[in-house]
Each structure stands twice: as C-alpha cells, then as structure tokens.
Amino acid sequence: MRMLVTGGAGFIGSNFVRRTVKTRPEYEITVLDKLTYAGNRANLAGLDVPLVVGDIADAALVDGLVAEADIVVHFAAESHNDNSLEDPWPFMHTNLIGTYTLLEAVRRHGTRFHHVSTDEVFGDLALDDPARFNEHTAYNPSSPYSATKAGSDHLVRAWIRSFGIEATSSNCSNNYGPYQHIEKFIPRQITNILSGLPAKLYGTGEQVRDWIHVDDHNDAIHLILDRGKTGETYIIGADNDHVNNKQVIELICELMGLGKDAYEHVADRPGHDMRYAMDSTKLRTELGWRPRFTDNDTGMRRGLEETIAWYRENESWWRPQKEQVEADYARKGH
Numbered sequence: 416m417r418m419l420v421t422g423g424a425g426f427i428g429s430n431f432v433r434r435t436v437k438t439r440p441e442y443e444i445t446v447l448d449k450l451t452y453a454g455n456r457a458n459l460a461g462l463d464v465p466l467v468v469g470d471i472a473d474a475a476l477v478d479g480l481v482a483e484a485d486i487v488v489h490f491a492a493e494s495h496n497d498n499s500l501e502d503p504w505p506f507m508h509t510n511l512i513g514t515y516t517l518l519e520a521v522r523r524h525g526t527r528f529h530h531v532s533t534d535e536v537f538g539d540l541a542l543d544d545p546a547r548f549n550e551h552t553a554y555n556p557s558s559p560y561s562a563t564k565a566g567s568d569h570l571v572r573a574w575i576r577s578f579g580i581e582a583t584s585s586n587c588s589n590n591y592g593p594y595q596h597i598e599k600f601i602p603r604q605i606t607n608i609l610s611g612l613p614a615k616l617y618g619t620g621e622q623v624r625d626w627i628h629v630d631d632h633n634d635a636i637h638l639i640l641d642r643g644k645t646g647e648t649y650i651i652g653a654d655n656d657h658v659n660n661k662q663v664i665e666l667i668c669e670l671m672g673l674g675k676d677a678y679e680h681v682a683d684r685p686g687h688d689m690r691y692a693m694d695s696t697k698l699r700t701e702l703g704w705r706p707r708f709t710d711n712d713t714g715m716r717r718g719l720e721e722t723i724a725w726y727r728e729n730e731s732w733w734r735p736q737k738e739q740v741e742a743d744y745a746r747k748g749h
Contacts, residue, residue, distance in 0.1 A: 428491070431490065486527040494560060510567050522580050538554075540691070554569075558686060586649075592718070602726060609727065613677065614664050657714075666716065667719060
C-alpha cells in the first residue's frame with residue numbers, strides 16, 4: 416500500500432510517519448513537504464522514507480506523486496495563529512490552493528484521501544459553556560489560519576459530494592509531544608525552562624484547550640483509514656477540556672522541578688479563543704478509539720513527562736532555533 420504523506424516533516428506529520436513505520440509495515444511511505452520553518456528534515460532522521468521537497472500547490476509535482484499513491488494523508492498546512500495575523504497570504508496559498516491542488520489530483524487518479532483538520536474551525540466556546548464541538552457544529556473561525564482551514568474542510572466535502580472522491584476528514588484538538596516546533600505553547604515553556612528562562616503565559620491563562628498527545632491523534636487517524644466510512648468526518652479529542660493554560664504551565668513547572676508560579680504573564684494575542692472542547696463520541700463508539708495518554712489528574716501528566724524528557728534528551732534538535740524564536744516573540748510583545 417503506497418502512502419503519500421503531505422507535511423510529513425512537520426510536527427504531527429512526522430510523528431505519524433514514525434508511528435506508521437513502527438506499527439504498520441504494510442505501508443510504503445513517501446513524504447511531501449515544503450520544509451518551511453515548521454518542517455524539518457531532522458524530524459525524519461533515522462527513517463528510510465523518501466522526502467520530496469516541494470509545494471502542495473505545485474500541480475505538476477502533486478499530480479505525479481498522487482498518481483503513484485494508493486492513499487494520501489494530508490497534514491500539510493500553515494498552522495500558527497500569531498503568524499496568520501501578521502501575514503495571512505501563506506495560509507491562503509497552502510491551506511486553500513494547496514488543498515484544492517491535492518483534491519484535483521486525487522479526483523484524476525481515484526486515490527483515497529484523508530484530510531487532517533483542527534478544532535479551531537469551530538471558533539470558541541465561553542468558559543462556562545458545557546457544550547463540546549461535534550461533527551455537526553457550525554463553523555465560526557476567528558483568525559486567518561482557522562478561516563483557511565475551515566475553507567479547506569469545505570473543499571474536501573464539496574469534492575466528495577460533487578465528484579465522488581473517496582475521502583474522510585478529521586478535526587482534532589491541540590496536540591503536544593516530540594518534534595513540536597518550539598514556537599508552540601507547550602514546547603516553548605519546556606525549552607524556556609531548559610534555557611534558564613521563565614515560562615510565559617498569555618494573559619491570565621484562562622484559555623482552555625482539549626490537549627491530546629500526538630500519538631493518540633495519529634492512532635485515531637489510522638483507525639479512520641482502516642474503518643472509517645467514505646464521506647464522513649470524525650472529531651478527535653481526549654476529554655481534557657477541563658484544563659486551562661494556567662494549569663498546564665503550572666504542571667510543566669512542577670514536573671521540571673520548579674514552583675508552580677515560576678512563570679511570567681505576557682500580553683495576550685488579539686482574538687485569542689477562550690475554550691475548545693471536543694466530543695469524540697462518534698470516533699469512540701463507531702471505531703473503538705481510546706486515548707492512551709490520559710490520567711485522572713490533568714489528563715496530561717504522563718504525556719507531559721514523556722514530552723519533557725524528549726526535549727531534555729534532544730537539545731541539539733531545538734537549540735539552534737531558540738534564540739530566533741524568542742526574538743520574534745519579543746518583537747511581538749509576547
């Protein structure tokens with residue numbers, strides 16, 4: 416089974432490739448990645464997996480790769496809210512034009528397609544709202560990033576209905592784990608502390624994210640590939656929507672041997688969504704998925720322990736980026 420993984424040198428994509436190589440040897444994988452700042456050859460180090468460096472909006476390149484694939488798993492995306500506020504165009508180019516280009520190639524060659532999306536397409540919930548996002552929640556994106564991801568989701572659905580492509584989609588909550596770029600919330604705090612810098616919390620830290628370990632997310636994708644129904648969308652979440660960013664940063668400080676309050680508050684970002692919560696009932700009941708990285712504390716302790724250990728042991732992976740990332744945040748007042 417020949418699999419093309421777009422964005423396979425990024426955080427979630429490279430973890431998917433690693434997990435697939437380890438647990439699903441029947442797949443012959445090719446990675447397509449543009450190697451922007453979030454994609455990294457080192458994420459695939461030690462794997463015998465071909466890496467094609469290119470743009471998913473390059474129609475000729477994409478057509479050739481899709482023609483040779485039995486299945487496409489589409490992770491490639493511009494995905495950082497702060498960056499989308501500063502320059503929306505790369506998000507339009509990759510998330511909309513790139514997804515369109517892949518869909519047209521899939522349509523021509525009859526290739527199975529899975530589209531990986533985010534909970535941020537739904538907007539946010541009030542902190543006191545007990546609701547959770549599900550497969551029928553109306554879209555209400557709040558940033559150029561989430562708006563373009565919402566657009567890509569609609570493109571997939573339209574190509575399923577209009578052209579009959581064989582495709583599924585998933586919307587997942589916030590991921591954490593190895594190989595995550597250090598501009599993101601959890602690895603930024605870990606690498607700050609490892610660098611002798613204070614952890615940084617946006618605003619008061621009341622924002623809630625349904626954190627999920629990247630391996631749990633990728634196991635869910637494989638279940639969808641194996642058992643999911645063509646045309647269906649599946650919500651992926653780990654039921655950690657009772658944990659706010661302040662609690663997460665306090666747990667990181669604790670696990671790294673500091674006091675719970677060993678962090679600084681920084682200016683909040685514009686339009687910061689308050690609460691995401693995911694109802695993964697459909698995935699759990701129809702496909703039998705269960706997250707492995709969960710517990711009765713914050714739901715994240717074991718996963719964070721393993722993530723912290725990975726960043727401790729792989730300083731050579733993140734250290735060269737650290738100074739520039741912190742300089743960029745300082746320029747933005749964060």
